[in-house]
Amino acid sequence: MTPKIDQFLRSEAPATPCLVLDVDRVEENFRRLQVAMPLARIYYAVKANPAEPVLSRLVGLGSSFDAASFEEVEACLAAGAAPEHISYGNTIKKEAAIKAAFDRGVRMFAFDSEGELRKLARSAPGSRVYCRILVGNDGAEWPLSRKFGCELDMARDLMILAAELGLDPFGLSFHVGSQQIKTTAYEAAIAKAAMLFTDLRDAGVQVRMINLGGGYPVRYRSEVPEIDAFGAAIMGAMTEHFGNALPDIVIEPGRFIVGDAGVVSAEVVLVSRKGEDDPVRWVYLDIGRFGGLAETEGEAIKYTFRTPHDGSEEGPVTIAGPTCDSTDTLYEKSNYRLPLQVESGDRIEIMSTGAYVTTYASQRFNGFAPLAEHYI
């Protein structure tokens, strides 16, 4: 938690649940990433937190933007981003959304299928397109399965088709999974992409960009490698595979930019036990999986907590949200412990919750309004 957030929580005691996000920390993270990967161009993954104060600060810093939808394109433009600094990075787009983005000046689009490529050729003619390839997600705490990307053979054929359709076969992209804690995941993916660069060059298609996606981790409950380690591993692999003929390098960090800039302030609604001798207390908060903490699904992302009783004796807990849905349980199997003194009415802070919280919140499940947001 930054001193500014701590001060805000103490002086304002805002109604819970809410997110308090320190926009200066966003700037620090952006600059830290620039230093770690000076040759990469940063496209902030808007979906991580699309709030206007975040976007406009990043516009001021010269960031580019990775938009998941036309609505996110509009949010970037409204925050002052130039359309040439926006990439429409979702490989699944309605053709009307492609056209709307193209009409607003966006000229870079992702794809991973022939169907999408043909939509792009019709509705975003001449644009730069990049093909997402499937790579391993081993090491990622929020892995991405096979939903996005295609096999190398298909990617090769599609890039050739892109040129035939009048599009600019500009680049290749991959994603090693979110909250990726292994630097080697990038190395393996770069090797795979480099092979395809060569194949395509031999086929007469000169690819000029590699998009390394995001995934750079934030410290939650466990230590993660420093961003410098990722930068070194990535640049090492890039040099090994591309030598002096480095393509443009694009990265799409989301979590890394905003994750540790935000804190959710919540209230303990109830502390109980299921039986009189049950050693495990249930601690129910006024925010849960459907209030924004969606990434606790499967206990994947393990946030840390700050309570007013930290430092005193602790005991095992199950931590759950406030709704009448039992899947709205945050942590039951991850051996969480909280002070024995924690009680109903306590304020509790959930650390490093600046990413993937606000927009995941349900509109009114069980009648609960989405969490409030404070950008300071």
Place this chain on the structure above:
Amino acid sequence: MTPKIDQFLRSEAPATPCLVLDVDRVEENFRRLQVAMPLARIYYAVKANPAEPVLSRLVGLGSSFDAASFEEVEACLAAGAAPEHISYGNTIKKEAAIKAAFDRGVRMFAFDSEGELRKLARSAPGSRVYCRILVGNDGAEWPLSRKFGCELDMARDLMILAAELGLDPFGLSFHVGSQQIKTTAYEAAIAKAAMLFTDLRDAGVQVRMINLGGGYPVRYRSEVPEIDAFGAAIMGAMTEHFGNALPDIVIEPGRFIVGDAGVVSAEVVLVSRKGEDDPVRWVYLDIGRFGGLAETEGEAIKYTFRTPHDGSEEGPVTIAGPTCDSTDTLYEKSNYRLPLQVESGDRIEIMSTGAYVTTYASQRFNGFAPLAEHYI
């Protein structure tokens, strides 16, 4: 799909994604349930669908309401419900919410812990309270784990404490899990509750109500027992265990009342394959897990689909939502098949989606607005 919904979709072709719900079907389901369980008082589980047209139709039919939050209490009152017909059924409540409900006239509250009971004694003095006990959820497609309810020994002590605190120890409740397809689940739970009735009578506490919760299933992909079978099993078990001294019987159906009254109309955004020889197509819709279909988590609830090409040759598919989150995949392991002709731009209907869809929708994940709602 009811003829009225079919007609609406054909004549209006509303923008997708949207829910179209036939309020007449809500009424039919309510009446069907009354016939199947004439001795039970129906408390509609508002969280299943809190839309005003649903609530006001049910008010007109004499329904009572099970509210999960003060906001849901307010929604019921706004729709014309009398406060004495509202039960505040969430066992996890902020004390301010208890007080607010009490101030609006609500006099029935759930609890499952000492902490909650003491809040009720302070902020809803003299109210009827009922204790939720833990029972098995075997047979439920959306089981409820241990988040709600307490062990029998604790329930016994808490009911005695309720009386000592000046509350009315009115009843016991349980929940056999949502989309429960085994009638025996209710029988086992009733037996358990009946034992506690006896214990408490011996301790001088006369319990007068049993709340059987909800869970009554809707037909999705598989056949489910008719509601009459549940009614017969439940009344058989009640008679077996309580004889002529039947307590008040409360049921809290949600899904059963609204589930098959609604249809989600969606659009196919993309159909693709991951490799050129991949037999499985990926079909991406403009609604997914974060757009309202949250109950597809773990592929628990298996909706059926209607396409413009039904009856033609089918092939295997993975069905996914439109966001850049790979957990936004609906069905990958459940052997779904769709017509080979399904293509980008097709309208597709997702059947029996009247329950647990609208309020689960994220407020704007990836920039996508929540689904529209049409009550007809």
